[in-house]
Amino acid sequence: MNLNVNNTNYEVNVPSEMPLLWVLRDVLGLTGTKFGCGVGTCGSCVVLSGNEAIRSCSTPVSDCADKKIVTIEGLSNDMTHPLQIAWMQVGVPQCGYCQSGQIMSAAALLMTIPKPTDEDIDREMSSNICRCGTYNKIREAIHIAAIG
Amino acid sequence: MKENNNNSTNFARREFILGISATSAGVLIGLVNPFSGTAKLFAGDEKKFLEFIPNIWLEVKKDNTIVVTCSYSELGQGARTTTPIIIADEMDAEWEMVKVVQALADTKYDSQSTAGSTSGRSSLNTLRQAGATARTMLITAAAQTWGIAESACKAQLGYIIETAGSRKLSFGELVDKAATLPVPNANQVKQKDPKDFIYMTKGKHPIDTADIITGKAKYGIDAIVPGMKYAAVAMPPAIGASVSTYDDTQTKAIPGVIKTIKFSNYIAVIADNTYAAFMGVEALKVNWNMGSNANLNSAQITKSLTDKIGTLPSLPTNTAKTIEAQYSVPYLAHAPMEPMNCTVHLQGSKCEVWVSTQNSQGVQSTVASAVGLSSANVIVHTNLSGGAFGRRNGTDDAQKAAQVAKQAGVPIQLVYSRKDDIRNGYYRPASIHALKAGLDASGKITGWIHKGVFAGSPGVSSPSYSIPNIQNLNDSGITVIPTGAWRSVSASQVVFANESFIDELAIAAGIDPLDFRLSIAGTRIKTVLNELKLRSDWTKPLPKGSGRGVAVFSGWSGYAGHVVEVTIDSAGKIKVDRVIAVCDVGFAINPIAIESQMMGNVIDGLSTALIAEITIDKGIAVQSGYSSYKWLRIGDSPKMEIYILQSGGFTSGVGELGFPTVSPALCNAIYNACGIRVRSLPISHTPLVTDVEDKENFSNELSLYPNPFTDELNIRIGSDDGSPTFLNIEIHDILGSTVFQRSFAGNLSGGIIHKLNLNELASGVYFVNLSAGNKIFKGRAIKK
Ligand code: FES
Ligand code: FES
Numbered sequence: 038m039n040l041n042v043n044n045t046n047y048e049v050n051v052p053s054e055m056p057l058l059w060v061l062r063d064v065l066g067l068t069g070t071k072f073g074c075g076v077g078t079c080g081s082c083v084v085l086s087g088n089e090a091i092r093s094c095s096t097p098v099s100d101c102a103d104k105k106i107v108t109i110e111g112l113s114n115d116m117t118h119p120l121q122i123a124w125m126q127v128g129v130p131q132c133g134y135c136q137s138g139q140i141m142s143a144a145a146l147l148m149t150i151p152k153p154t155d156e157d158i159d160r161e162m163s164s165n166i167c168r169c170g171t172y173n174k175i176r177e178a179i180h181i182a183a184i185g
Numbered sequence: 186m187k188e189n190n191n192n193s194t195n196f197a198r199r200e201f202i203l204g205i206s207a208t209s210a211g212v213l214i215g216l217v218n219p220f221s222g223t224a225k226l227f228a229g230d231e232k233k234f235l236e237f238i239p240n241i242w243l244e245v246k247k248d249n250t251i252v253v254t255c256s257y258s259e260l261g262q263g264a265r266t267t268t269p270i271i272i273a274d275e276m277d278a279e280w281e282m283v284k285v286v287q288a289l290a291d292t293k294y295d296s297q298s299t300a301g302s303t304s305g306r307s308s309l310n311t312l313r314q315a316g317a318t319a320r321t322m323l324i325t326a327a328a329q330t331w332g333i334a335e336s337a338c339k340a341q342l343g344y345i346i347e348t349a350g351s352r353k354l355s356f357g358e359l360v361d362k363a364a365t366l367p368v369p370n371a372n373q374v375k376q377k378d379p380k381d382f383i384y385m386t387k388g389k390h391p392i393d394t395a396d397i398i399t400g401k402a403k404y405g406i407d408a409i410v411p412g413m414k415y416a417a418v419a420m421p422p423a424i425g426a427s428v429s430t431y432d433d434t435q436t437k438a439i440p441g442v443i444k445t446i447k448f449s450n451y452i453a454v455i456a457d458n459t460y461a462a463f464m465g466v467e468a469l470k471v472n473w474n475m476g477s478n479a480n481l482n483s484a485q486i487t488k489s490l491t492d493k494i495g496t497l498p499s500l501p502t503n504t505a506k507t508i509e510a511q512y513s514v515p516y517l518a519h520a521p522m523e524p525m526n527c528t529v530h531l532q533g534s535k536c537e538v539w540v541s542t543q544n545s546q547g548v549q550s551t552v553a554s555a556v557g558l559s560s561a562n563v564i565v566h567t568n569l570s571g572g573a574f575g576r577r578n579g580t581d582d583a584q585k586a587a588q589v590a591k592q593a594g595v596p597i598q599l600v601y602s603r604k605d606d607i608r609n610g611y612y613r614p615a616s617i618h619a620l621k622a623g624l625d626a627s628g629k630i631t632g633w634i635h636k637g638v639f640a641g642s643p644g645v646s647s648p649s650y651s652i653p654n655i656q657n658l659n660d661s662g663i664t665v666i667p668t669g670a671w672r673s674v675s676a677s678q679v680v681f682a683n684e685s686f687i688d689e690l691a692i693a694a695g696i697d698p699l700d701f702r703l704s705i706a707g708t709r710i711k712t713v714l715n716e717l718k719l720r721s722d723w724t725k726p727l728p729k730g731s732g733r734g735v736a737v738f739s740g741w742s743g744y745a746g747h748v749v750e751v752t753i754d755s756a757g758k759i760k761v762d763r764v765i766a767v768c769d770v771g772f773a774i775n776p777i778a779i780e781s782q783m784m785g786n787v788i789d790g791l792s793t794a795l796i797a798e799i800t801i802d803k804g805i806a807v808q809s810g811y812s813s814y815k816w817l818r819i820g821d822s823p824k825m826e827i828y829i830l831q832s833g834g835f836t837s838g839v840g841e842l843g844f845p846t847v848s849p850a851l852c853n854a855i856y857n858a859c860g861i862r863v864r865s866l867p868i869s870h871t872p873l874v875t876d877v878e879d880k881e882n883f884s885n886e887l888s889l890y891p892n893p894f895t896d897e898l899n900i901r902i903g904s905d906d907g908s909p910t911f912l913n914i915e916i917h918d919i920l921g922s923t924v925f926q927r928s929f930a931g932n933l934s935g936g937i938i939h940k941l942n943l944n945e946l947a948s949g950v951y952f953v954n955l956s957a958g959n960k961i962f963k964g965r966a967i968k969k
Binding site for chain 1: 409777782
């Protein structure tokens with residue numbers, strides 16, 4: 038099947054039920070998208086499908102055939118996405134492992150709510166765990182990105 | 186700003202540098218002969234040095250970059266940022282000149298174990314000396330070039346300048362000269378006056394941030410080796426179980442599965458990708474020898490702890506009032522965000538390993554013995570760790586990956602599922618604490634007895650105050666469930682008990698809990714308490730339903746404390762409104778990283794106090810993922826204020842210092858808010874409202890039974906309204922998060938029973954809301 042990831046077309050030969058996460062990581066070598074739980078409970082694996090944040094661990098690759106998938110590697114070419122700029126400014130990460138999922142979830146949030154309140158952020162980002170506890174810096178960075 | 190050291194070209198160069206330092210066995214600084222070292226780096230006919238390598242920690246290159254080696258693991262605590270900060274500061278380099286490379290596992294770095302909050306502390310002097318040595322040599326090189334005294338030169342932002350003149354040379358320009366100089370003795374090297382630090386005192390954001398936010402950062406699980414296959418494992422269904430026989434027919438039918446390999450206590454499935462490997466494990470049919478723990482459960486473990494409490498000794502005779510209380514805490518899993526994993530490439534007499542670990546030298550020896558090589562032939566690349574919290578002291582993932590790679594004959598990346606991770610960890614032991622103390626007629630403490638019984642190594646320690654007649658008594662109950670160090674080790678249990686009990690004593694003495702602590706605290710704890718008092722507006726009254734609690738502690742050579750503010754609503758739901766954290770770290774190396782660690786400690790402290798626990802049934806953890814082993818989410822993260830004090834004279838660890846006082850401060854706040862003393866964690870088990878007559882939250886018409894329930898909860902509405910309507914059931918946890926929701930058509934006439942299967946929910950207190958049109962019925966049920 039054909040898969041469009043970060044504006045590149047890939048021809049992948051995998052079982053249709055294989056989750057997108059493992060196609061990205063193990064087949065395409067795009068390791069920026071992370072495995073945290075594999076069952077939709079942590080948000081480490083979030084990518085964009087069009088304007089929507091999806092959990093790639095729980096999305097069969099066949100569902101993505103006619104979609105435009107964007108991963109952390111494709112969020113911008115040169116670190117100029119407002120979220121990336123804000124993340125640099127605040128220095129959000131600790132271990133960093135959850136952060137690509139956080140940023141991709143935040144990217145979807147800003148597409149639907151360009152100026153989110155704390156409550157919007159808390160609601161829309163509630164499925165992303167950060168085991169290191171960077172939540173308050175995530176909130177701060179999203180607000181900065183929304184203004185910028 | 187950084188360079189990964191994962192490719193073989195780099196490895197060749199590193200190997201060369203290792204070669205040099207072999208001559209300086211065990212001594213880290215000043216013994217590497219830069220001449221013999223750099224002589225091999227002549228570039229062709231130019232006969233010029235390419236770099237200047239004064240010691241194993243740094244290399245100055247002609248292009249003016251400084252490559253700093255980080256010997257500790259990066260777990261999120263900031264080792265890879267703090268190491269170059271210290272060196273750049275002592276060298277007076279421009280920050281942008283610095284790159285960091287990760288050291289391979291090697292005993293020349295002494296211990297690389299990144300545990301016990303030691304990485305910042307134990308390396309500080311070594312790294313300062315390394316940077317100062319390089320600066321001294323660059324100054325000598327410039328002085329000799331100009332034919333002036335060294336005292337007439339100084340380092341400034343990547344240059345050596347002539348103090349009274351206008352001449353300057355960049356570090357890069359001085360490489361040729363500096364590389365020919367003898368390394369000065371330690372006493373000829375002067376470290377900077379701390380008041381002149383430019384980077385350490387301000388700190389820097391994590392050096393890997395740019396890589397993290399572009400997806401380039403490489404964690405253990407991101408290693409890719411040509412020809413690599415993926416492995417997942419079938420783990421024992423009870424601690425201590427072993428494989429008897431198994432059938433892999435269905436496993437082998439899964440596309441992508443290559444083969445299965447049996448080991449004594451697990452079966453590996455090897456596949457073309459991780460997904461096929463996981464599916465292959467699911468499809469295995471295994472007969473296990475269940476071993477001796479197959480019937481073990483939490484009730485038995487708790488009983489083994491309680492049985493050992495016994496009778497506590499007597500208090501001194503001047504005791505006017507005796508106070509006693511018993512506290513308990515559960516097992517905790519580490520559950521780092523990145524599941525345990527390891528990649529092993531065995532190539533004949535050499536073996537290469539990529540891993541996220543706190544213990545790279547431990548991985549090296551574990552893999553060496555698993556594949557039958559000497560440690561010297563095992564090259565361990567320490568990739569970034571997606572969290573660790575103590576879990577990555579264990580090398581079980583590396584051992585399995587090495588065993589599998591040896592049998593499989595191909596490079597192997599072995600990954601645990603989240604369930605494997607949570608069920609096969611080294612838990613923070615559950616423990617029970619019996620405390621007894623006396624007050625004399627004036628309200629002063631006469632004696633303090635603390636007996637702790639642990640489902641693992643015991644570790645009762647004294648509260649951080651001057652108290653007379655302290656007796657700490659230790660024992661262990663059933664210890665067959667594997668346990669290990671968890672953020673702050675035994676302080677995580679002991680400080681909860683000590684600082685809750687101090688609060689109980691203050692209340693028994695009729696004294697404000699913060700003032701009571703001030704009356705028995707030493708100077709540095711007093712400073713922390715006074716700062717907390719000031720920053721929290723301690724004396725300012727809070728609205729009804731809200732409360733404040735305080736706790737303080739000293740450990741890892743530092744001092745810390747928290748004030749937590751909570752609000753308990755009329756149903757008993759809890760909201761943490763604000764957390765004030767104060768730590769005195771002596772001298773702060775990178776305050777930005779300290780702040781992050783303190784924030785992480787607050788989230789860990791609140792999560793473990795409120796909702797997280799591991800319980801055991803049939804010899805294994807009941808919990809298997811983040812929905813049953815719960816952690817705070819962003820919406821639960823309170824306002825935080827972090828104050829870092831620097832009283833000087835010491836440098837404390839911070840990764841663990843800020844954890845232990847969060848849970849007692851929270852429970853003390855709950856007591857202050859609603860008068861309920863929570864002595865057993867997690868708090869989610871304790872109803873925080875006793876007034877069930879309150880019709881607002883406990884509707885007469887709604888009955889929930891059995892209550893407490895195990896898996897199924899019945900709902901009955903005692904109303905006589907038979908008109909058809911839509912019913913909506915929502916169940917909330919103590920933080921107010923919706924954990925269950927269902928809508929269906931029905932009516933409210935009496936006697937209707939809805940049976941809900943809630944076996945997925947963690948045990949604890951839940952709030953049931955049943956709404957139909959504009960009618961709302963509310964109740965509370967407790968899951969056992
Ligand atoms: S890995 Fe997909 S939600 Fe956790
Ligand atoms: S930064 Fe470590 S899990 Fe979020």
